[in-house]
Amino acid sequence: MIAAEYRLAMPLKRKHVLVAIAIAAIIFVAGIVYTASHTPGAENGSINVVATFYPLAYFASEIGGDYASVASLIPYNTEVHSWQPSTNDMLAASNADILIYNGAGIDRWFEDSLLTAINTTGKLVVETAAGLPLIAGSEGDPYHDHDYGSEHENETAESQEVQDHGLYDPHTWISPALARQQAQKIYEAFVQLDPSHSAYYEQRWALLSEKLEDLDQAYALNLSAKTKSTIFVTHGAFGYLADRYDFEQVSVIGISADEQPSASAFAGIVDLMVERDTYVIFLDPVYEDKYANTLKAELESRTSHTVTILELYLMLGPVNGMDYFDQMEANLLNLKLGLGVP
Ligand SMILES: [Zn+2]
DSSP states (O other), X not given: OHHHHHHHHHHHHHHHHHHHHHHHHHHHHHHHHHHHHHOTTSTTOOEEEEXXXXXXXXXXXXXXXXXXXXXXXXXXXXXXXXXXXXHHHHHHHHTOXXXXXXXXXXXXXXXXXXXXXXXXXXXXXXXXXXXXXXXXXXXXXXTOSSOTTOTTTTSBOOOHHHHHTTOBOOOGGGSHHHHHHHHHHHHHHHHHHOGGGHHHHHHHHHHHHHHHHHHHHHHHHHHTTOSOOEEEXXXXXXXXXXXXXXXXXXXXXXXXXXXXXXXXXXXXXXXXXXXXXXXXEEEOTTSOSHHHHHHHHHHHHHSSOOOEEEEOOOOSSOBTTBOHHHHHHHHHHHHHHHTTOO
């Protein structure tokens, strides 16, 4: 009996082992098949990247090159502050390998309504502004209903609570130095997800990084010769440039771009422009020009100066064939005019 049981037990044990090996082999083969069909850069596949808006999508394309398929959720040259995702946007995001957002409050919907609605297993989620030295904005501040004259502009905001209430200036990508740090996080995501092409990504990142560093140096060098201290803008999106290159930004409608300026705010800005002897108003073409035109009319009726309205791009999409770098270079030329660089 004992021997018989023993003889029976042996084949059963062997059977179990064989079944286990077979299952392992199936999982292994399935894993290879799955991996092959999802290997970024494999013949029929590429890394599927979904970014919240243009500059991040642009950096991802520059780094990912032939191995990346990049989409932007917010359509190009659309107002970003009040945008909300649709069901199709959720679907696009749920098919992504890498999800990229800015953070600092500009694409809050990404964390609040998108990340909570999709399965992020196996995806890399990149918050590009994480860890950046953010400066405070004035949005929602009951004591400063617009930016002009706000002494808070260049202060570093201290608390998480401040960030939660959207009081950081979110326009980090407009400063080449911060944009470079944001792009670096995108580069690191590509290498992490697809290490077999790390040399390719490294080479492209090195080029992008150098271009952003050169741009930062060009801004610093050119703007160091400024003879004026203040730029006057409709939408206060240039705080990080002001912070880095040592000038002041005075804005009509502040950080969030959907506020209504008061008559007294206008009068205050006109006074300040006269005081600072500055007759240039900056405007991003994405936004309406009614505030710039009102400011120009009031200033011209009070002084004998001709007031010039110049474009200052937010890099929210290609404009007239100009990409991120072209717009940043055009901005520098106009900033030189506005800040009185001889
Ligand atoms: Zn903005």
